[in-house]
Amino acid sequence: MTRTSSARRKRVVGPAILAAGLMLGGGAANAQLKSYDSSKPSFWQNPPPDWFLGDETEAQKGLAPPVGPATPTPLAELNDNLKKIKLPPGFKIEVYASGIPEARQMAWGDNGTLFVGSFGATNVYAVTDKGGKREVKTILKGLNMPTGVAFRDGALYVIAIDKLLRYDGAESKLDEMPKPVVVYDDMPPYVAHGWKYIVTDKEGAMYLPFGPPFNIGIPPTSVSQIRRVHPNGQAEIIALGVRNSVGGDIDPRTGQYWFTENARDWISDDLPSDKLNHVTRLGQHFGYPYCHQGDMPDPKFAMGHKCDEFTPPALNLGPHVAPLGMKFYTGNQFPAEYQNNILIAEHGSWNRHKYQGGRIMRVTVDPDGKNAKQEVFAEGWITGNQEYSGRPNDILVAKDGSILVADDWAGAIYRISYSR
Amino acid sequence: MRPVLAALAALCLSATPLAAADIEAGRQRAETCVTCHGADGITADPSIPSLAGQRERYLQWQLVFFRSGRRANPIMGPLAADLTDEELRNLGAYFASLPRANPPSGAPDPALHEAGKQAAARHRCASCHQDNYGGSQAAPAIAHQTRAYTAKALRDYRANARPSVGVAAMNEAAGGLTDDDITALAVYLERPE
Numbered sequence: 001m002t003r004t005s006s007a008r009r010k011r012v013v014g015p016a017i018l019a020a021g022l023m024l025g026g027g028a029a030n031a032q033l034k035s036y037d038s039s040k041p042s043f044w045q046n047p048p049p050d051w052f053l054g055d056e057t058e059a060q061k062g063l064a065p066p067v068g069p070a071t072p073t074p075l076a077e078l079n080d081n082l083k084k085i086k087l088p089p090g091f092k093i094e095v096y097a098s099g100i101p102e103a104r105q106m107a108w109g110d111n112g113t114l115f116v117g118s119f120g121a122t123n124v125y126a127v128t129d130k131g132g133k134r135e136v137k138t139i140l141k142g143l144n145m146p147t148g149v150a151f152r153d154g155a156l157y158v159i160a161i162d163k164l165l166r167y168d169g170a171e172s173k174l175d176e177m178p179k180p181v182v183v184y185d186d187m188p189p190y191v192a193h194g195w196k197y198i199v200t201d202k203e204g205a206m207y208l209p210f211g212p213p214f215n216i217g218i219p220p221t222s223v224s225q226i227r228r229v230h231p232n233g234q235a236e237i238i239a240l241g242v243r244n245s246v247g248g249d250i251d252p253r254t255g256q257y258w259f260t261e262n263a264r265d266w267i268s269d270d271l272p273s274d275k276l277n278h279v280t281r282l283g284q285h286f287g288y289p290y291c292h293q294g295d296m297p298d299p300k301f302a303m304g305h306k307c308d309e310f311t312p313p314a315l316n317l318g319p320h321v322a323p324l325g326m327k328f329y330t331g332n333q334f335p336a337e338y339q340n341n342i343l344i345a346e347h348g349s350w351n352r353h354k355y356q357g358g359r360i361m362r363v364t365v366d367p368d369g370k371n372a373k374q375e376v377f378a379e380g381w382i383t384g385n386q387e388y389s390g391r392p393n394d395i396l397v398a399k400d401g402s403i404l405v406a407d408d409w410a411g412a413i414y415r416i417s418y419s420r
Numbered sequence: 421m422r423p424v425l426a427a428l429a430a431l432c433l434s435a436t437p438l439a440a441a442d443i444e445a446g447r448q449r450a451e452t453c454v455t456c457h458g459a460d461g462i463t464a465d466p467s468i469p470s471l472a473g474q475r476e477r478y479l480q481w482q483l484v485f486f487r488s489g490r491r492a493n494p495i496m497g498p499l500a501a502d503l504t505d506e507e508l509r510n511l512g513a514y515f516a517s518l519p520r521a522n523p524p525s526g527a528p529d530p531a532l533h534e535a536g537k538q539a540a541a542r543h544r545c546a547s548c549h550q551d552n553y554g555g556s557q558a559a560p561a562i563a564h565q566t567r568a569y570t571a572k573a574l575r576d577y578r579a580n581a582r583p584s585v586g587v588a589a590m591n592e593a594a595g596g597l598t599d600d601d602i603t604a605l606a607v608y609l610e611r612p613e
Contacts, residue, residue: 046595053544053593064548067558067585070480070512071505101484120583122490141488192592 038220047190047213055266065350072099072411081389085380096415097127097134103406104147106396109171117149126174150198159196162187184229199248205230209245216264241285247325253367260323265351272296275313278369284311315372320349321357325394333401334418345392358382446514462521466566473520478560480512481585491582523564523611536608539601558585567606574602
């Protein structure tokens with residue numbers, strides 16, 4: 001790989017040195033606070049396996065992240081699954097493309113190529129339309145969780161944990177992708193909450209989430225934040241106090257950044273709520289790890305902080321729904337009242353006895369973040385207490401105004417369209 | 421065949437249950453596998469895992485990993501290279517359908533066994549692998565495998581030499597294991613009862 005001269009220079013912040021065993025009161029009186037000393041390289045190489053092995057109670061034992069089918073769901077089965085999806089009147093869902101292992105974020109190329117990232121599959125795919133039939137091609141292999149993709153000025157951008165890569169002229173080189181340029185790599189290499197999503201603004205800057213490598217703890221000062229990376233590799237912090245965010249979009253009405261955030265686990269099935277956040281000012285702090293859902297001090301980590309010190313969510317989305325990719329609807333096919341609504345792909349629960357989420361939500365909200373409310377747009381991928389037939393994780397508006405939905409469980413992309 | 425019957429037969433074919441893995445097809449495709457993994461999916465070579473009664477989803481993921489080269493192995497790589505998705509699903513279903521192996525014979529060293537039990541509790545193996553270490557979903561059964569195989573698997577996970585299924589879980593969980601932990605866990609898990 002080649003490297004831009006600027007990639008190494010832009011250290012935002014070094015690893016923080018943290019005192020172990022902080023006991024600053026607040027929360028459970030004698031609870032031993034977990035905290036992590038991030039001053040040693042070993043922290044970054046092997047973060048504590050705490051994000052899925054948390055503070056579970058006996059009743060929560062056995063709740064573990066579910067793993068999807070090893071191979072993409074066959075087309076006939078997908079068609080069968082989609083019969084069970086409920087949509088508002090006039091909407092229709094169909095398979096757009098299948099056989100795309102662990103399909104994650106999607107982005108359009110200028111000439112209509114659909115680029116798709118993946119989770120553990122290490123691949124990036126290109127989906128092209130050949131006379132109404134979709135052809136899926138694996139264009140990149142062997143990347144470290146290339147979950148996020150973006151397209152700008154003829155280049156495909158891919159985020160693979162700790163490397164933001166640029167592939168110039170990608171759309172005309174699908175058969176043999178060029179060597180990437182490393183645009184930015186001041187990111188920790190751990191995998192846990194290290195998978196990312198890319199949101200591009202009008203100027204071409206890319207918003208990247210930096211999740212902490214654990215469920216709850218005092219994060220190193222270089223993570224639990226959103227950074228904005230410019231195409232020349234220069235970066236700045238946009239938001240602080242963010243746990244695991246894997247989705248966001250720019251409000252076409254204001255140019256402001258909105259993002260989804262997954263709240264901490266292991267408190268209970270019904271607490272705390274996942275969030276939709278709205279950045280109105282650079283450097284706002286969204287509460288993690290001190291305060292959740294705008295009004296719930298963490299039982300251990302509030303440490304005397306009050307929730308009103310932090311920026312509250314624009315909307316609480318519900319506990320363990322796992323909101324990931326989101327888009328403002330800017331197409332001209334859906335009914336007029338959908339204009340500038342936010343559609344959110346909810347990946348669904350793992351840390352809950354009865355799964356919820358696994359659906360697409362519709363949020364209406366004013367440009368200033370007021371009057372937010374949500375309703376279910378598409379549901380039916382949860383097929384039992386702890387069973388999925390699919391897990392939506394991203395949404396993309398198509399040129400014709402329909403939307404595409406990526407499903408990494410089934411390895412498929414769906415199209416939802418509307419006709420009167 | 422008379423037209424009506426033919427139509428009926430066609431109808432039946434098209435109404436075949438969707439994507440149910442075919443155990444019998446898996447058995448036939450498994451003929452190559454049994455050379456090393458044993459006729460009943462129970463191996464005689466302690467360095468090779470038994471597959472009988474293993475979790476279906478786990479087996480399928482491992483075949484996907486071997487096929488793509490993400491789990492590098494000079495024997496399994498070429499063998500899995502040409503598997504179709506359907507064959508791989510059938511193989512997983514077939515081996516999962518077989519009765520599990522008994523624990524290896526011979527009494528374990530009591531001190532090592534106890535140390536392994538404590539390490540398993542400390543590292544919370546049962547959170548995913550269940551209290552009887554029989555596995556769940558894509559988390560494999562880890563009881564009754566030979567100590568040689570279990571120790572190698574843990575070392576490989578610790579070194580990121582083989583991928584976790586789904587998320588980074590096993591690489592992370594093994595990241596904090598000491599060599600002594602691995603030795604003790606491998607002994608304990610042969611016979612956790």
